Every structure is written in structure tokens, then in C-alpha cells.
Amino acid sequence: VLVRRDCCCFACNVIQIVIETAKNLRCRYSSVRPRSKHNVNMLNLNLPTNLRCRYSSGRPRSKHNSVIMLMFREEKSPEDEIKAWQFWHSRQHSVKQRILDADTKNSVGLVGCIEEVSHNAIAVYWNPLESSAKINVAVQCLSTDFSSQKGVKGLPLHLQIDTFEDPRDTSVCHRGYCQIKVFCDKGAERKTRDEERRAAKRKMTATGRKKLDELYHPVVDRSEFYQMSDLMKPPVLFSPSEDIEKLTSMDLQFYGHDGDSLSGASDNVKSPFLLHANKPTTPTLKFHNHFPPDVNTDKKDPSIIMDGSLVGNMSEFGPQIKRQRMTPPLNERVMLYVRQDNEDIYTPLHVVPPTTVGLLNAIENKFKISTSRINNIYRKNKKGITARIDDDMIRHYCNEDIFIIEVRQYEEDLYDITLTELPSH
Template identity: 80%
Template sequence: NSIQRGAVSVHGQNSPTTSLGGSTPNGATRSRPWHDFGRQNDADKIQIPKIFCNVGFRYHLESPISSSQRREDDRITYINKGQFYGITLEYVPDPDKPIKNTTVKSVIMLIFREEKSPDDEIKAWQFWHSRQHSVKQRILDADTKNSVGLVGCIEEVSHNAIAVYWNPLESSAKINIAVQCLSTDFSSQKGVKGLPLHIQIDTFEDPRDAQVFHRGYCQIKVFCDKGAERKTRDEERRAAKRKMTATGRKKLDELYHPVTDRSEFYTMQDLQKPPVLFSPADDMEKSFYGHETDSLTGAPDLKGTSPFLLHGQKVAAPTLKFHNHFPPDVQTDKKDHLLDQGLVPSAMGDFVPPMKRGRMTPPTSERVMLFVRQENEEIYTPLHVVPPTTIGLLNAIESKYKISTASINNIYRTNKKGITAKIDDDMISYYCNEDIFLLEVQQIEDDLYDITLTELPNH
């Protein structure tokens, strides 16, 4: 019987040599070919539903893929810790699903490949972070000087994520990123096989929207001291040896992904699962993106509390393992443990969760609030500038005053001394929060406007 291929697949590619049966009819174990030894059984593999399409958003990591990865398994790319690699963001117009906005937001993040709960992912990052020399050590770094085709600044969303803005209808964009953790960093034992990780990119058609428009991922393993090159050379030698010893060369070649100079991201079918974004416990201003955070706290000391868990509770000693990659669980006294968890004793002697604290105000690094009115208005209109950039301001004006961002030529600010200057990102980030302005709209051409924000004295 022929196998029908659909647009959605759970493998990297279908292999013409893969058998669908796992055992003989009588239940006896089937003998495995020599090139199958050391591989995971199908039941152990992580299956990620994918969409294969030649149009829409496409991403590439500027590094070659492994030559020893079989076609029914996801492609994998080896990179070095701390080395910068280019990521190219492209868009091929899709006539069936055109994008509406000229500026899109792409969040580039490093996450775990293994299916684990958000709690376990946070535990893994906390375990890694506890071994670093500085609390400011990031998991994912970006080269801010050598990017191409970006609109505005690169945002640090969390320790393992950055956000960029670009215009897919105008040109592709490129950003250089470096991963600062090793695949073996999540084990307290030497000689343990490193964890595969994902570079995942979530693109939002509307930067103000929480709905992911497109999601892609690239499987990687991270090595130290040029280990990626050594691993690649070893695999190339093994591949050459396979070709020399194999009798059916063509059939053997078809077992493996053809080598490419750069790694194409798979397009994911699941756009709903929120990624886990991590920042140290001292930074309480981050959370799952797209989620508001109500923090549970039972004591003034917030250290050890994580806003990335759905309930913001302090993480207990690791219990669920990444293939035993965590150190042993630490035994704790039950009462002290409950107190550490933010649970306080009631008058009846039971431990109850504390009252919810009010939602924290986001930092000005993530949003700025302006109050504006026009000449004929008495009541001010709040402009929520997210992100605190000119793009964020354009979007806020479009949202409240229904002036298309494409129709705005320039935005100026006139200060209390009467000095008029063109607004840029730094002016919004550092000098405008909660200021009040008179908003003037001047038409300079058909469907083209200049906007001036004249600063008013505070009441």
C-alpha cells in the first residue's frame, strides 16, 4: 500500500527505506541493520508536528547540518558555545494568507527539545544559572552592531530570548546570536550525553498581539572549544567510511539528510503552547510572554520566587528529571519547606496559600505611558507605547487615533523650552514616561501626515 504524504508531518522527512512494522508477527524481536544500532526506538523519539510549505516565513541558521542524521529524524546542527552565528529571517508572499502589517515582531529564544513541564524547564535553567559566575550571564546573546534589515532596537525579553522587529515585505533580516550554555551544562555528572536544544522563533504579524502567526525551530547541540568542528569532522569521516563499505551506496545515501551549508528551520504546527522564558529570581519583571503575572508571595523576601511558573511559587528541589540530568533531590523539613513555598499557617493550623499581591507594573524597558490630547479636547488619551520605541509610538497612535502608521511621515517633540526635535527610540525610553502632550496632526500630502507632540506642564 502506498503511503500518502500530507502537508503536516511528525518526522523530519519521510524515508523510503523505513519499515512501518516494529516486530515480527509472532512477537520476536526483529534484527536491526548495523546502521540502526545506538539509535532511539520510534517510541522514544520526540515527535513534533510540522507543516511543509514553500511560502510564508522561513528562517535559516548559518551553519551546516549534521551529515549523520537520518531522514526520519529531525535535522540537527552543531554549534560552539559563545560563538556568533547568523540567523536569516525571510518571507515568501503567501497569496492564501497575506500578512496585514508591514512591521512584524520575531522572538528568538533557546528552549529545551524534551517535552517537560514549565516547572521542570525553570528548574533546569535555575540549575544552570546557579553555576554561573554572574547573575547577569545571559543564555542567549545578540550582536547588536552587525544586524541587517531590523527596525528599531533588539530587545532582551528574558535571559533566553530576544525580540526583533523587521519589515518582511521590504527585505529579509539578519541577526547574529550566540548561545552561552552547553548541551552538557544540565548535568552534575561528567560523561552524560548532552541535551539537544531548540532555537525557536515566534513571529507575530501584529507586534501588539499575543497570537503567534508563525513558529519555527532548529535543533542544535552546543559544544565547547571548537567541539562543533571536531564533531562535524568525525561524522564526515564516518560518512566516508559508510560509502566505502556499503554495497548499496544509493540506498544508504538516502537514509541520511543531504548536507546543506545552512540549517533551515522546521515550521511547527502548534502555535498555542507558550514558551518558557527565564530570568533570574532577582528579576521579577519578566514572565511567560503573552501572560500577565500574579505573583504569590508569603514573605517580603522574594528570592527564589519565579514569575515564570504559572503561580509564581518558589521552585522545589528538582524531582522530574531530564534523563537524570539533575542532581539528586534535596530532602527538606516539611514545615520549613511549606514556609519556603509561600504557604503560611492559618488559625486552624492548616497551611493555606497567601493572598495574591497586586499585579506588578511592567518596567519602562518594556513599556512607556504618554498622555496626549488635541487642541479641542479636555480629557487626555493614554498612549501605551509597547515597546518603548518609535514603532511602538506609531502603533499606539494608530490604535487610538486611527491614523495608519504608513501615513505618518515624521513625529516631532517640542519641549517646554520650545525646542523641536525628531523623536527617536532613546527619547521615548528615557525622557517621556508619563509626560503629557498636546498632539497636533499636520497634513503635508494626501494621506501623509506629520505629528508634533508639544510638552505641557504637569498639573
């Protein structure tokens, strides 16, 4: 990874990102790695051991936040990117088919769970001062999936990782990328054989002014990410309209937005990126599979969510639709009743959206505990089993349940919250 000497953030100078896949022989100025669809490759986020010892002296525990995204190359505009993802998604058998997946069971060195930010992005926590983070990722699309014409040259993609030095940071401290091409198993093997034959032929006929070693990358089994100098360009996240509820909840979490989200969160409510984090201020482009077709139709104009605000031609949307957005239906909200051990009266927690983010906001609103100071939220059921609360638990198993809420200090400025379930009256 290239080094930026002018940055005060220690992490961006020394973080190494490596993917366990070979580098293409034919690459000149950018490195393209042919990979097989569905194959899982290991991503290694690392702070070298000698530097880990140097930086850990006198520093508090440093929890980093990295967002792994599959993007297109820079020459594609955001509109073209989303149209390409929309075309790919329309050809899948299931609307739930993801673009980028992670093997959670075989990923190590992470703090907490892997979060699905959008169909083409996931988020992880890791502590570089303790150990490296190893995440198994799988790209579910092929480089040739973005055209209906057969025999088209595969489209290069970028695997991009944005890292925040601390969950409370407001800007990206490191951005790395790796250029890849994805083929089916036989296609990847054929591509590698073709490149080997071409390389052998070039060695026999190379008579140009430049040496062959200067034109092409050396052959390696592991490929390092390059560091990007532009840390301000917002990434494009794609989630289809069928999954709009999920991405709407992420409007409260990913990279931070001060505007209202579709769930009706107010401007003064600051929701975390994940369970522990304050939201950074880097803008993010979010497109919900509503781009206009190539020909005129009677459908409504497209709308784009950009920086957390709904923009576009809203003239065809009546007041009734707007009211529905402000007051979500029952399947988009959950009511919990909680009280402290020394209280007799319950306090209602209106959880909108029914996710950990919505629960954090409800607790902050009722008990004045900042979301950035909540380390974890647990649920202890009637059988005495304690589990960390996640989105599915809130959405499907908690509506109108009653709890004793217990707040315990985890660190000097962090708290753990336990909701102990009580029998229904």
C-alpha cells in the same frame, strides 16, 4: 520549510527561515547543528522574491512580529525545562547573563528595536513584503552545561521562531524550529572531525538494506528550519527571580494575558506585545526561578506565573506583601506631567511599570488613544534633540518631568506622539 496548504495566512505557507551554520553529518530524522558558544550566527527570515511580488500587489504594508526562543526538546516537561535553566543560571558569574543574545548593530531588515522578552527569548519586527530580516543571534549556553558530571553527552536544544502575520493578530501563523547542539570552540571542531571520520567509515562498511543517503541528511552549509504543525503549545520563558521586574512588565506584552499581572494592571487594560502591537491570545508559560529544591527547606512554597496569573500555595504570604504588589515602590513607578499646547493645566500620567508599555497604558487611560493605534512615542529635550522613548529613558530620566504632548497622525489609523520637555518651574 514545510508547507501547510490548509492555512489562509499567506505568510505561513511561504516564509523561509535559514540559519547560517552547517548541518551535522550524523543526523538521521532530525537535524542537529554543532555550534560554538558565543559565536554569532545569522538567522534569515525571508519571503522569496517571486512570492513577494505576487503577495505585495494590492496588499497594505505588512509588518510581521517574530519571537525567537531557545527551548528544550519536546520530551521535556515545562517543569523540567525551568529546572534545567535554573541549574544553568545558578552556575553563571552574573545574574544578568542571558541565554540568547542578539547583535543589534549587525542585524538588518528590522522595523524598530530588538526586544528582550526573557532570558531565553527576543522579539523582532520585520516586513516580508519589503525585504528579508537578518538577525545575528548567539547562544550563550553549552549543550553540556545542564549536568555537573563531566563527559556527559551534550543535550540537544531547539531554536524556535513564532511569527505573527500582523501585530494585531491573535494567533501564531508560523512556527519553525531548528535543532542545535552547542559546544565550546575546540569541542565543536572535535565533534565535526569525529562525525567526518564516522561518515567515511560508514561509506566503506554500509551493507544494510537502506541506502546511506536515505539515512542521513546531506552536508550543507546553511540549515533550513522545519515548520511545526502544533501552533497552540505555549512556549516556556525563563527569567530569574533577580530579574522579575523585567519579566513582570513583559506579562503585559508577550502573547497576551487577560489576568492581572504582578504590576497591578487591570483586566480591561489591553497592553501591546511591543510598542505597536495588540496582544495575541496564545497562552505562554512563565516561570520565575522559584521552583522547589530537591529537599525540604523552610523557604516559602514556589509560585508560578501561568497565563498572567499568580498561582501556587499563597497561604504563607501575608496581606502586607499583597498590598506591596498592588502599590509598587517608587523605583517601580514614574510620574509625568503633560499638557497640550493650548492648555494651562497639566495632566498627570502615572506610569506603572516604568516602561514604554506603562506609558502607553497611561496615555490610553488619560487621552483615550488606543495603545494599538500608537505608532511611536518620542521625547524632545530642552536642547531640541528628538529621540524614541525606551524603557531606560522612562525609568531613569523622566520622573516628575513636565512636557507638552503633541499627537500627529502617522497613517489612517496610527499616531505618533511627541513629548516636548519644558523647563522646570
